[in-house]
Amino acid sequence: MLIKTHKITKDYGGNRILEDISAQVNPGEKIGLVGKNGIGKTTLIKLMTEELSPDEGYIETRNNINIGYLPQQPEFSSDDTLYDKLKQVFENIHVLEKELIRLENKMAEETNSEKLDNIMNKYSKIRDEFESKGGYQVDRNIRSVLKGLGFGDEEFSKPLNNFSGGEKTRALLAKKLLQRPNILILDEPTNYLDLDGLSWLEDYLTNYQENFIIITHDRYFLENTVNVIWELSEQGLTVYKGNYSSYIEQKKLLEERQEKEYEKQQKYIKKTEEFIRRNIEGQKTKQAQSRRKQLEKMTLTAKPQKDSSMNLSIDTDQRSGDETLILEKVSKSIKEQRLFPPLSCKIFRGEKIGIIGPNGAGKTSLLKIIADYDKSTTGEVKYGSGVLLGYLDQEQELLTPEYTLIEELRTEEPFGREEYVRSILGRFYFSAEQMTEYVSNLSGGEQVRLKLAKLFMRKPNLLLLDEPTNHLDIMGREALEDALLNFEGTLIIVSHDRYFLDKVANKIIYLSREEVDVFGGNYSEYMEKAQKLKDIKKEREKEEQKKEAGKKTARKANSTSTKTKSNKEKELQVDELMEQIDKLEAKKQDLEASLSDPELYKDGEKAKATNEAYQETLNLLEEKYQKLESLA
Known part of the structure; x- marks a missing residue:
């Protein structure tokens, strides 16, 4: 046992977030922590790292355990360069290196043979220690991790304070990986990684010899990296051995077994109550009384509570022409730096296209060009007949923070009746109380659902979605997948969610600074x-x-x-x-x-x-x- 939680409970402002949660991290376990947004996953992690204290219960940690924690929104600032900041991870090795240099200088100056032998013996011991701790591999390890997480050579000497928030998160992730703690805890580490970075991190964690706990909604990532799933729900914490697909299979079997046990007990109770009712005052009074006592002592099986799955949909009333979109030598440059080479292709009605590529390759720019929110540097975009476009942006710029949810939806249909607008919001899982709240108060996932509700009212036949699964939990992603699979129009998606792309896309456009590639098939193909x-x-x-x-x-x-x-x-x-x-x-x-x-x-x-x-x-x-x- 490395960490153990004993029936911990945590409240925030009168709201119970966690109740009676017991869990244990055992040697060799690589854990994926899953559950819907707001269920308390981050709170549980902060309790385990002792950033928070439980209101009830306690945490037990084995002595000399080193925990490395990457929060979802970390603070990581410094005037040091990126490389120098990460080199500080190996300060103990740097001390040995300086001592070796000092001893080398002394050996060069010493003339007394006895003293020289002593210096050489000391030098030999320190050199062995330096080598055993990986001193000769420090530079290679730092560069390998930084490049794996998407940093270029030119960024190594850039001051950390000059990086964006997402880049700082990747830099702190690099630091935690280089520290190699006994338990690595990562809260949504995939948010700022492109597909190459995701693949690299998967390989790194697959070969990681220590324990880790990861909070993520990335099902592809969970499938390839973990051997235990912790599912946090309203009913508590359930542990499943295996990766993501194994968890899904086990959960289904568990729910089926619980349902059968519950129904069996309910039938017995009903049959017994009927026997008691018919015989309590007859010849079988004693039997009836005995069975009544049995029922009173019986441990009742709780009725299985299944997650209330979303049922999103996006409909279209108007059919577009067969050729929905034509791109003719479309490219984009910023400050004379080309993002991607000229792209020419035809997009036909009903195609579901995923746009992939490294960060900075112009994926969002291409989507904005198609949506007519940006201009291409070269080439032309031609729309087919009857095209009605709907665009979901990544930055939430197309929402008005000071509007209520009802007011925001009315921008699509100004004269729509309030009852109708409320019914649409309800369909996208907004409560009656939320409908009069301001857009600025919504979480990231709620903002995505609100924009999908707006698209539902618009009824487009060409959907452009920029990272639509960002901020959505697994249940929300599955609901969106089902909605898009049933969508009868044409779909173009920018996404780094590989599970999502595999399920939805039937064509891939790959963008990079060097090339563009159009392929018929899903991501894995x-x-x-x-x-x-x-x-x-x-x-x-x-x-x-x-x-x-x-x-x-x-x-x-x-x-x-x-x-x-x-x-x-x-x-x-x-x-x-x-x-x-x-x-x-x-x-x-x-x-x-x-x-x-x-x-x-x-x-x-x-x-x-x-x-x-x-x-x-x-x-x-x-x-x-x-x-x-x-x-x-």
Whole structure:
């Protein structure tokens, strides 16, 4: 046991946040803490880290346990550069390094052999300690973590105070990872990471040897990193062994079992009460009295409480043309810095497109260009016939903070009856009391739901959504997924929620400063294709090296072939082999061009056959080069 909570209870301002919560962190556990927004996940973590004290119960922590905690909105400021601030994590190693330098200088100056031996012995011990603590890897470790979390070389020397809030959060995350505490506790660590950063952090935590607890709504992340799920709900804390999909399966079975147990007990109670009613004053009075006592002593099974799932929907009344949108050489530059190269593509009615790419690649800019909230640097956006556009921005700029929720919805339908407006707000899970509150008082998730309610009133047939799952808990994300899957119009989403993209998107647009790529399929299918292309590129580089080696061998063979008749025969064989190799190289290039074409992967059988032909060609080339080398 590393940390244990004993029946802890916590109240805030008269409201009970947590009640009778018991939990235990055991060695080797990598825990994902899940639950709907506002249920008390962060409060539980702050109690475990002793930032808060429980009103009832207590926390037990094993001696000498080092806890590293990354809050959701951390304070991390300094005049130091990013690199220097993280180097302070290794202060103990830095002290050893300075001592080694001091001793090196002393050795250079000392002339007394006995004293020199003493200095050298001390130097040897400190050097061994320096090496065992990873002193020679400090710079490499810092750079590796910073690059993994999306920082470029040019940012290493930038003062920490000059970074944005999201960048400071990533910097503090880097610090916590480098500290390698016994228990790492991360509250929503994925919020400011792009897809590359998410993948890197997943790999890092998969290989992390210590314990960690993560609060996140990122289901893909939970699937790949944790081996225990803590679910916090109104009924308390339930522990499930396994990753996210295992948790879903176990939870379903548990709910089914609880439902059966409850129904079985209710049938028994009803049957027993009927027996008591019929026999309490008859010949079986004693039996009836006995059964009444049994019921009074019975431990009642609580009625299973299922989460009240949302049922969002976005409808459209108007059908657009088949070609909903045409992008012709659209690109965007800011201060002469190009965000992404010219993009040309057609988007057809009913397509559900996910836009992905690293931070700063212009994903939000492209969405704003399509929504006509920004202008492209080059190219043109053409809308198809009958297009009615709806746009959900990431920054919540399209809401008016001083409006009430009713007033905000009336911006879509100024003369709509209040009863109708209230019914729409209720449909998106706003209570009657909330409807007269100001927009500025809403949480991030509530603001997303309010904007979705506005889109519902507008009934668009082209939806543009910029990070729509931000601030939504898992239940909200699932409800949004269902709404978008049932949406009959065209959808374009910017998102780093890979689980969401896998479920909703059927086409991917990848943006970066170097390239744009359009692929038919969901996120996982796109990543599989991207990995194949990387493998092909590596194989191509190896083949180029082999080809160059073969040419050198051929030149050597040609230079000596005129000496004897046998050499002349070899020269003929070499010429024949070189001709065969040239043909195979040409075939290889043609196959590589086919494998690089995204259209190929729309036909699975054709893609498989092309890949098999490519592998066969590589094998033949290797055989020919080996024969060529044997003739040298």
